Amino acid sequence: MWPTLFLTGYVLCFAIPPTVVLAILGARRPGGIADQIIRLVGIAGLTIPVFWLGIMMSRFFGVSLGWFPVSGYGTGFAGHLHHLFLPALSTAIWLVPVLTQSLRAALIEKTAADFVTAARAQGATERQIFWQTMLPNAVLPTLNLLGVMVAFMIGGAIIVETVYA
Numbered sequence: 001m002w003p004t005l006f007l008t009g010y011v012l013c014f015a016i017p018p019t020v021v022l023a024i025l026g027a028r029r030p031g032g033i034a035d036q037i038i039r040l041v042g043i044a045g046l047t048i049p050v051f052w053l054g055i056m057m058s059r060f061f062g063v064s065l066g067w068f069p070v071s072g073y074g075t076g077f078a079g080h081l082h083h084l085f086l087p088a089l090s091t092a093i094w095l096v097p098v099l100t101q102s103l104r105a106a107l108i109e110k111t112a113a114d115f116v117t118a119a120r121a122q123g124a125t126e127r128q129i130f131w132q133t134m135l136p137n138a139v140l141p142t143l144n145l146l147g148v149m150v151a152f153m154i155g156g157a158i159i160v161e162t163v164y165a
Helices: 002-028 033-047 050-064 076-083 085-111 114-121 126-163
Strands: none
Touching (some): 002 033, 114 126
């Protein structure tokens, strides 16, 4: 159980920062070039099966280049990080598009919310409105989705753990 929980936490460390950055970039100008590229790459990330990506990454980075081990859990914290890097990365590549689309949609929806209009009327700067009003409210639906995805990852980690032994 501990390797599965460690792997899930590692995936979250890989997935959350790019999710926030990509969602903010996409929501700043909906329909713009950056938004279109983020959505296109997101769709591509969703279409790649995690087990196939895991097999390809282990063959290339593990067997061909020898950078990462292709099986095992390692010893010690650094060993765990090194051994679980490829499984965590392959799972995060699948998780980031799901969370990014959710957060992006919530940010775009909050742009026209009444509380944002009220904050503008009170004289708040756009930076304050975004970081103190919009983002905290937009994160809530994505956190709900993240909870479901964590439960799915714990159950689905068996597939990734099987690929990486």
